C-alpha cells in the first residue's frame with residue numbers, strides 16, 4: 431500500500447509553500463535569518479558529506495584531472511578495490527592497475543578520510559538521426575563538507591602532483607637525437623634509453639662523484655628558488671678531458687640518476703637558426719641536452735672574436751652568420767664557412783647561438799633542463815662561453831687515478847683488494863692511462879681476475895717504456911738539430 435497518494439503530496443506541498451511564505455512575510459528578518467541558518471545546519475548534520483564529480487570527458491575533450499585521478503589511485507586501489515584492471519600504458523615501463531566501474535577506494539589526507547568511486551553510465555547522443563551510445567565514466571569523490579576548502583586547496587593539487595610524479599617514474603626513458611633524418615618529419619627521433627652506466631659504475635674521484643650528485647639534487651629541488659630570482663630553471667655542465675676518460679659514461683650516469691631523458695644535439699646537423707630554435711623548444715622538461723665534442727663541431731678559434739661581440743643578443747647569431755658568409759665571399763672562399771674547420775663544415779649555428787637561445791627561450795618553458803657540453807680541449811673554448819650561468823660547473827675528467835682504478839677493479843674483476851694493486855698505485859701517476867684503457871684490458875681477460883691484473887701491470891709498464899723511448903728520441907732529435915746549427 432502506498433503511504434502517500436498524489437493528492438496527499440499535492441496538499442503537503444501547498445502547505446509547505448504557504449508556511450514558507452507566511453514565515454518569510456510575517457517573521458522579523460533577524461528571526462527569519464536565524465531560522466534559515468538553523469535549518470541549513472540541521473540539513474548539514476543530516477547530510478554531512480558532499481561529492482565532487484570528475485568526468486572522463488570535459489565537453490568532447492579528455493579531462494586531464496580524470497587521468498590524474500586514475501593514475502593517483504593506481505597504487506592505492508590495489509589494497510581496497512575488489513576488481514582491478516591491469517594494463518601497460520604506451521611509453522610506460524611498468525604495468526598499471528586501474529579500478530573497474532562501481533569500485534570504491536578510501537584515501538587518507540592530513541588526517542581526514544575521502545572516498546573515491548568510479549561509475550560508468552551509458553549516454554546516448556543523437557546525431558543527424560543516428561543514435562550513438564557512449565560509456566560515460568566519472569569519478570565521484572566524497573568527503574565531509576567541513577574539509578571542502580582543504581580538498582580544493584590542498585588535496586586535489588596533491589593528487590595532480592602525485593600523478594605527475596608517478597607518470598614520470600613509470601615512463602620509459604628515451605634518447606633523442608637530431609642526427610638521423612626522421613621519415614615522419616619529426617625534429618627528434620628517439621629510442622628507449624637503457625644505458626647501464628650509473629654513479630657506482632663510473633670511475634671518477636669519489637669526492638667529485640659526491641659533489642656532482644649533491645649539485646644535481648640541489649638543482650632539481652630548487653624550482654621555487656629559480657622562480658623567485660626570475661631565472662630559467664637550467665644548469666650547464668662542461669665535461670672536459672682526454673678521450674676515454676668517461677665523459678659519455680658520466681652523462682649517462684647523470685641521466686640515470688635524475689631519471690631524465692637525453693637529447694643528443696648534433697650541431698653540425700642543424701641547418702638554420704629556426705631549426706635550432708624548434709629543436710630546443712621541442713625538448714621536454716626533466717631532460718639533459720647534450721652537445722658533445724664542442725671543439726670539433728664548431729670552429730671556435732676562428733669565430734671567437736665575433737662570437738664574443740655578438741653573443742649578448744639572440745639576433746646576434748643571424749648577424750654573425752651573415753658576417754661569416756660575407757667574409758667568405760670577400761675572401762673568395764668558394765666553400766663558404768666550410769673552410770672554417772672540418773666539423774663546422776655545414777654548421778650555420780654556433781655554441782654561443784645555442785647558449786643565447788637557451789637563455790632566451792627556456793625562461794618561458796617551465797621545467798628543469800640540464801645542458802651538458804663535452805670537449806677534449808677546454809683551452810680552445812672562449813672564456814665568455816665558459817662563464818657561470820652558461821656552463822655553471824666545469825668537471826675535469828683526467829687519466830685514471832688510484833681511486834678510479836679501484837672502482838674499475840671492483841666492477842670488472844669483482845676484486846676488493848689485490849697484491850698487484852700497490853704496483854699499479856706506484857705506476858699510475860707517471861702513466862697516461864685512461865679508464866677506457868683499463869676497462870679494455872679487464873674486458874679482454876675473460877673473467878680471469880688474476881690475468882686481468884697481470885695484463886694491466888704489463889700494459890702500464892709497456893706504455894711507460896714507450897713514453898720513455900719517445901722522450902729519448904725527441905731529445906736525440908733536439909741534439910742533432912743543435913749540432914747541425
Ligand SMILES: Nc1ncnc2c1ncn2[C@@H]1O[C@H](COP(=O)(O)OP(=O)(O)OP(=O)(O)O)[C@@H](O)[C@H]1O
Pocket residue numbers: 631632633634672673674675676677678679680806864865866867869
Ligand atoms: N670514468 C670511467 N668509468 C667507467 N668506465 C669508463 C670511464 N671512462 C671510460 N670508461 C669506459 O670506456 C668506454 C669509453 O668511455 P667514454 O665514451 O665514456 O669516454 P669519453 O671521455 O666520452 O671519450 P670521448 O672523448 O672519446 O668521447 C666506456 O664505454 C666505458 O666502458
